[in-house]
Amino acid sequence: MIALCLPVAWRSNDRRIHLARLALSITGVGMILYLIIAELFIIKAICLWCSSVHIVTFILFVIIVTASPLVLSTDYSSGAGYDESYEGRSRIRRRATP
Numbered sequence: 001m002i003a004l005c006l007p008v009a010w011r012s013n014d015r016r017i018h019l020a021r022l023a024l025s026i027t028g029v030g031m032i033l034y035l036i037i038a039e040l041f042i043i044k045a046i047c048l049w050c051s052s053v054h055i056v057t058f059i060l061f062v063i064i065v066t067a068s069p070l071v072l073s074t075d076y077s078s079g080a081g082y083d084e085s086y087e088g089r090s091r092i093r094r095r096a097t098p
Contacts (some may be wrong), residue, residue, distance in 0.1 A: 001028075002072065005060070018071050020046045025064040 003009060004021040012018070032054045039046055 001025075010067075015072060018068065019066055022068050029061050031055055047053045 001021075001024050004017060004024065009017050009021070035050060039050065039074065
């Protein structure tokens with residue numbers, strides 16, 4: 001998951017990378033649910049360290065889920081909307097107003 005969340009992976013045009021990131025984040029949330037149920041009903045104790053990791057994992061899940069429609073769209077993959085002529089950096093082009 002660390003490799004899939006690196007900036008180079010976010011800029012990749014390969015849909016498999018973005019789908020793998022999404023699938024692993026969904027799996028992570030499923031694991032969180034299992035661990036919370038285990039803490040509450042089997043172990044009957046809450047681990048503060050585990051709870052903080054659960055929160056970070058959930059935040060990562062929210063970021064990935066909200067960004068997935070953008071990065072999986074065909075416009076994003078083709079680079080539409082970006083102007084790389086400005087000092088070698090990607091800048092979003094502004095649409096002309098009528």
